[in-house]
Amino acid sequence: MVLSDNLSEALKTLKLSSADSVEGCLDCLLKALAQNNVETSGKIQEMGVLAMMPALLSAQNSCTPKAANIIAEVAKNEFMRSPCVEAGLIPPLVQLLNCKDQEILLQTGRALGNICYDSHSLQAQLIIMGVIPTLVRLLGVHSQNTALTEMCLIAFGNLAELESSKEQFASTNIAEELVRLFRKQVEHEKKEMIFEVLAPLAENDVIKLQLVDAGLVECLLEVVAQTVDSDRDEDVAQLKTSSDLMVLLLLGDESMQKLFEGGKGSVFQRVLSWVPSNNHQLQLAGALAIANFARNDENCIHMVDTGIVQKLLELLDRHVEEGNVTVQHAALSALRNLAIPVVNKSKMLLAGVSDIVLKFLKSEMPPVQFKLLGTLRMLIDTQADAAEQLGTNTKLVERLVEWCEAKDHAGVMGESNRLLSALIRHSKSKNVVRTVIQGGGVKHLVTMATSEHMIMQNEALVALGLIAALDLECAEKDFVGADLVQVLHRLLTEEHSAPEIKYNSMILICSVMGSEPLHKEVQSLAFIDVVSSLRSHENKTVAHQASLTEQRLTAQS
Numbered sequence: 364m365v366l367s368d369n370l371s372e373a374l375k376t377l378k379l380s381s382a383d384s385v386e387g388c389l390d391c392l393l394k395a396l397a398q399n400n401v402e403t404s405g406k407i408q409e410m411g412v413l414a415m416m417p418a419l420l421s422a423q424n425s426c427t428p429k430a431a432n433i434i435a436e437v438a439k440n441e442f443m444r445s446p447c448v449e450a451g452l453i454p455p456l457v458q459l460l461n462c463k464d465q466e467i468l469l470q471t472g473r474a475l476g477n478i479c480y481d482s483h484s485l486q487a488q489l490i491i492m493g494v495i496p497t498l499v500r501l502l503g504v505h506s507q508n509t510a511l512t513e514m515c516l517i518a519f520g521n522l523a524e525l526e527s528s529k530e531q532f533a534s535t536n537i538a539e540e541l542v543r544l545f546r547k548q549v550e551h552e553k554k555e556m557i558f559e560v561l562a563p564l565a566e567n568d569v570i571k572l573q574l575v576d577a578g579l580v581e582c583l584l585e586v587v588a589q590t591v592d593s594d595r596d597e598d599v600a601q602l603k604t605s606s607d608l609m610v611l612l613l614l615g616d617e618s619m620q621k622l623f624e625g626g627k628g629s630v631f632q633r634v635l636s637w638v639p640s641n642n643h644q645l646q647l648a649g650a651l652a653i654a655n656f657a658r659n660d661e662n663c664i665h666m667v668d669t670g671i672v673q674k675l676l677e678l679l680d681r682h683v684e685e686g687n688v689t690v691q692h693a694a695l696s697a698l699r700n701l702a703i704p705v706v707n708k709s710k711m712l713l714a715g716v717s718d719i720v721l722k723f724l725k726s727e728m729p730p731v732q733f734k735l736l737g738t739l740r741m742l743i744d745t746q747a748d749a750a751e752q753l754g755t756n757t758k759l760v761e762r763l764v765e766w767c768e769a770k771d772h773a774g775v776m777g778e779s780n781r782l783l784s785a786l787i788r789h790s791k792s793k794n795v796v797r798t799v800i801q802g803g804g805v806k807h808l809v810t811m812a813t814s815e816h817m818i819m820q821n822e823a824l825v826a827l828g829l830i831a832a833l834d835l836e837c838a839e840k841d842f843v844g845a846d847l848v849q850v851l852h853r854l855l856t857e858e859h860s861a862p863e864i865k866y867n868s869m870i871l872i873c874s875v876m877g878s879e880p881l882h883k884e885v886q887s888l889a890f891i892d893v894v895s896s897l898r899s900h901e902n903k904t905v906a907h908q909a910s911l912t913e914q915r916l917t918a919q920s
Contacts, residue, residue: 385419389429396436404437413437413450420455423462431456431470438477447478448485457489460497465508468501472514476521486521490528494518499535506544516556523563532564538573545582551597554586558604565608571615575622580630583609591642599644606648609634613655623656626665631656638674643687646678650693657700667707672698676719683722688731691723695734702741712749717742724762729772736766736778743789754786754795760802767807780811781819784826793833805830805841812850817861820854824867831874839878847875848884855893862902869894869905869912876919891916 392412395403407413419430434452437443447453452474459471475494479485502515519537522528541557541564548554561579564570574580586605590598613619622630637649653671657663666672679694698720702711716738723735743750753759766779783804786795799805808830811823827847830838842848854860854868872890875881894916897909 386426386429389419389426389433392433393429393436396433400436401440404440404443407433407437408443408446413446413452417451417455420452420459423459423464423467427459428464428466428470431459431467431474435470435473435477438474438480444478444480444482453478453485453488454492457492457494460494460501465505465511468505469508469510469514472498472511472518476514476518479521483525486525487527490522490525490531493531495522495528495531496535499532499537499540502540502544503536506540506547512544513556516560519560520556520563523560529564529567529570533567533569533573537564538570538577538579542574542577542579542582545579551601554601555604558608561608562604562611565611568615568617571612571618572621575612575618580609580612580622584630584633587637587645591640591645602642603644606637606644610648610651610655613652616658619655619658620662623662626662626669635671635674638678643690646690647687647693650675650678650690650697654693654697654700657697657703660704663701663704663707667701667710672701672711672714672716675701676714676716679719679723688728691726691728692730692734695720695723695731695738699734699738699741702738705745708742708744708746708749712742712746717749717753721756721759724759729769729775732766732769732772733774733778736763736775736782740778740782740785743785745789747790747792750786750788750790751792751795754790754792755798757798757802760786760798760804764803764807767804777814777816777819780807780814781822784808784811784822787826787829788822791829791833796830796833797837800830800834800837800841803841805838806845809842809845809847809850812854817864820861821863821867824864824871828867828871828874831871835875835877839881842875842878843880843884847871848881848888852888852890852893855890855897862900862905865897865900865905866902866908869897869908873912873915876915882919885916886920891920 392403392407413434416430416434419426434447434456438447456471456475456478459467460475462468475489479489498515498518502512505511519532523532541561545554545557545561548557561574565574583605586601587609590602590605593599593602613622622628624631634649634652637645638653640646640649653666653675657666675694675697679691682691682694698711698716701707702716720735720738720742723731726732726735739753743753760783763779763783766775767783769775769779783799787799799808805827808823808826812820812827814820814823831842851868851872854864860868872885872894876885891913894909894912898906898913900906900909
């Protein structure tokens, strides 16, 4: 009761008093806030005290840190944040960040942090007002002050989540300051605070390179070395954060190439050593790092020539039975990227990549299925023998047909269709065609021809053309059942069909004319009229094929 009376008295006095007695009133308010923040904050708002704060903040005397502290305390309450903004407290608080008094700086930072807590619009306003360069400078000047350093880190963590902050951060020496601060830290909690700032900042490619130049990678490798053999929860967490951040830095093209150093970089070599480790987190980070290094042909060729494929295959082999799904996914991602350059395909096939990858056919995890399919598709591109070998693998074809119906997983469904088509297109083999027909794959390729993606439509049409050319008799029933002729009619009559789609559709029409039931369908749908209209098509190849197709249809009518 006494405190409540004192509070009321202090609030009245504050509104009337001279500068001499203000400090005592502020002390009383802080004491009341410490005892009952919510109630006291409400009274401060009722009495109109917030409107007096800009003047107290601007005075820059012994009252200033106490005024800022009061604002910080009241702004802990969500209902007080809008009144603080309406009272015009943000501009004078931002101005105070330029003063030298460390207590004022600390309380000012707290006040701004609490007012803008969880409000992207207010945080964006702070960015526009230029607080980022100011806070980065404060971090450098007052790095010995633990409380101020923590305040800056909390502010950076909040602001770094906003995309609009990245450009401003990139124009400061934030990377150097954070790395310097990180090197000094011993305590797990302090390192975690810095990690929480580094992670969102490292999403920006310019800042990635700045962090690499500032020596962050060496710090991360040191943390990994210190924590890899520990079972302590905080060490396990640090190992994960460090290795994840390392992988994130490699997502930038410039930062990745700088660390690759032509395949001779010490960082690249250290990361490679993670792959055969017994630690799942390091295996994962190592495989993801290889996938990130494998983003251009030159790097991929170098890595395949230096035996990295074998390391990845050994890693995958360790994860076949009850394996770690994230490690499987990462290792398959790396193999898929490495298989992109044409010169790597035959080398990787000789190394037994397809054999190891096929061991994961039984996986029920869509991310693993997706990467497995992509890896096989990359491997057989232009490799006829491998395409024939895989295309006559009944278990593989059956699994592909099953996954072509995985409607809950569009990525897996799309990749299954594309691999089915690729097996036919790259092998050009009657044995593969027959395996696909017998496995029930034809209807899926017909459906694929209606895909919204032109590349998939085209791949399907070419594969269907090869099926018709190599084994029309065997495929006839499936073509009829899948309404192939109606699909082709639609592709030819749709205005938005690409020239390649129209061209390959006409090739396919000519290929199915040897089948009596399909021939009848072509006649019943008046294909001659459709094809005749395409003779004037703006694309000369389409127009020429239309003439040839019309002649063929006329001759067989």
